[in-house]
Amino acid sequence: MRNNKKIYLDYNATTPVDKRVVEAMLPYFTENFGNASSDHFSGWDAREGAELAREQISNLLNCKPTGITFTSGATEAANLALFGFCESNRSKGNHIITCKTEHKAILDCMQALENQGFEVTYLEVDSEGNIDLKELENAISQETILVCLMLANNETGLIHPMKEIERIVHQKGVKLMSDITQAVGKIPVDVKKLNLDIAVCSSHKLYGPKGVGALYINKKNDVMIGQTVFGGRQEKGIRPGTLNVPGIVGFGKAAEIAFSEMEADSKNVSELRKRMEVLLAEIETTAVNSNKSNRLPNTTNITFNNIDGNQLLRRLNKLAVSRSSACTSNTINPSHVLTAMGKNKHQALSSLRISLGKNTSLEDIEFAVSEIQKTVDQLKTATV
Missing domain, CATH: 3.40.640.10 (Type I PLP-dependent aspartate aminotransferase-like (Major domain))
Structure with a gap:
């Protein structure tokens, strides 16, 4: 399954x-x-x-x-x-x-x-x-x-x-x-x-x-x-x-x-990203970063406000997502990119970068959002 x-x-x-x-x-x-x-x-x-x-x-x-x-x-x-x-x-x-x-x-x-x-x-x-x-x-x-x-x-x-x-x-x-x-x-x-x-x-x-x-x-x-x-x-x-x-x-x-297939691949991942962001928007207190600007077709960076970022990432053990670039993801420091954009330390640490590729499917997206929703709900319940 x-x-x-x-x-x-x-x-x-x-x-x-x-x-x-x-x-x-x-x-x-x-x-x-x-x-x-x-x-x-x-x-x-x-x-x-x-x-x-x-x-x-x-x-x-x-x-x-x-x-x-x-x-x-x-x-x-x-x-x-x-x-x-x-x-x-x-x-x-x-x-x-x-x-x-x-x-x-x-x-x-x-x-x-x-x-x-x-x-x-x-x-x-x-x-x-x-x-x-x-x-x-x-x-x-x-x-x-x-x-x-x-x-x-x-x-x-x-x-x-x-x-x-x-x-x-x-x-x-x-x-x-x-x-x-x-x-x-x-x-x-x-x-x-x-x-x-x-x-x-x-x-x-x-x-x-x-x-x-x-x-x-x-x-x-x-x-x-x-x-x-x-x-x-x-x-x-x-x-x-x-x-x-x-x-x-x-x-x-x-x-x-890439020269011959990039246009089709980019169109496909762009549609998947749009669908994913629509689904993610249904999760309360979320905000997509740089969503009003021109972005790469495959990239979503989303902040989960009032959520423990460390717990969020650890519990999403079925998903390979990150909080920052790969060269710094093993540290616990907040993303320098997000802090430069005005996010506080807690917000930066509770943000995820989700980047799609040509092997990503709609089924992958729906499963990922379901896992994120479930994990966020669990973390919210734990803090009540």
């Missing part, structure tokens, strides 16, 4: 690898296993697989393949980009602008850059999670060298107006970097149209393997990123080391599938 099964609703944390992706990867473990830097037939075969993947990813992002540098994930890509760019451009200024609701992969880098003498401005957000574009414009000074703002928030799904942000930033002669990780594969992401200077993303968020990501550098915009990791000249020296060819091939295949 369905009640004996567990439902995965944490697709923003990671996704299952598509079987077609696994099939594409397998030969590169056993047959085309060569080092992509080796100058013989085995290396050539491996290199060919990696370059095909570079084309597939650039096709999804609408950029040239030469703009893609492979990394171990978005976190490493962000580190390479931020430290490489800021140090190389220090003579032009030492000021960076970001936002309080960025992913920890960005915020932790910002803290480290502050320790190195850079000045960082953290933009405030409103109750929906939106930044004030006028505040952004006013924050840019003669010393500003970079603005770093994510395209879509990993906890609430809120989508920043990146094209408007780009106009403001580039009119001031400043470079723009964006963490596009949560958006890629869920909504169209055209880095050329957005005119991003730097972008980072990960394979495992779009049904590809873990341990591989990409750093996009817009070479037409004269972006200079210095080398921060040493040991070889692979990936133009930006990210030296033997290429993870099976992972890269899988990333490329996942990008190819």
Whole structure:
């Protein structure tokens, strides 16, 4: 029976690898296993697989393949980009602008850059999670060298107006970097149209393997990123080391599938999310966060007021849901995203992120809401 099964609703944390992706990867473990830097037939075969993947990813992002540098994930890509760019451009200024609701992969880098003498401005957000574009414009000074703002928030799904942000930033002669990780594969992401200077993303968020990501550098915009990791000249020296060819091939295949199926998948999960939020609204004292803003089609972040968040999460043992991003979910601290949006500690701790995927069904949604309703009712009764 369905009640004996567990439902995965944490697709923003990671996704299952598509079987077609696994099939594409397998030969590169056993047959085309060569080092992509080796100058013989085995290396050539491996290199060919990696370059095909570079084309597939650039096709999804609408950029040239030469703009893609492979990394171990978005976190490493962000580190390479931020430290490489800021140090190389220090003579032009030492000021960076970001936002309080960025992913920890960005915020932790910002803290480290502050320790190195850079000045960082953290933009405030409103109750929906939106930044004030006028505040952004006013924050840019003669010393500003970079603005770093994510395209879509990993906890609430809120989508920043990146094209408007780009106009403001580039009119001031400043470079723009964006963490596009949560958006890629869920909504169209055209880095050329957005005119991003730097972008980072990960394979495992779009049904590809873990341990591989990409750093996009817009070479037409004269972006200079210095080398921060040493040991070889692979990936133009930006990210030296033997290429993870099976992972890269899988990333490329996942990008190819997303390019052809994303529109249909997004429409389906959007309908499921709408249905789920209608059902969740029937639970008293609930509030969907960022519900008045443009959001990813698969993401719901909902606060259960006057409920013990720890008990709620523990009792929902048939559902894979989370309270924040996966990198911080093992801590008991409230979400920095929700607190920046004005939620108090109790509200932030009693909020759940529910993120749907292409394997999610209407039956999954109905079962999940039933489990949540039952658990909330039990917790309310226990406190009476």
